Amino acid sequence: MTSKQPVQYYGLKEFADFAKEEGLEYSTRHLSVYKGRGMLPEPTVLIGDKAGWTREQINEWIKQTTNAKEWGEK
Secondary structure (H helix, E strand, O other): OOOOOOOOOEOHHHHHHHHHHOOOOOOHHHHHHHHHOOOOOOOOEEEOOEEEEOHHHHHHHHHHHHHHHHOOOO
């Protein structure tokens, strides 16, 4: 019998922490504004008014943001 690992979701604090690890200095407040403007991936889960993303979603956003910064895009 195999057991599935539960899916882990991350909030804005962890999102900011992961971005910081990759050299992107975004505060949770900054990311909250981005979320409100539709500039973050659509959350995978909502618990009340709290959004949750998978690590894969966050990593993809970081990759795209890093690439955009390297090319001088906003």
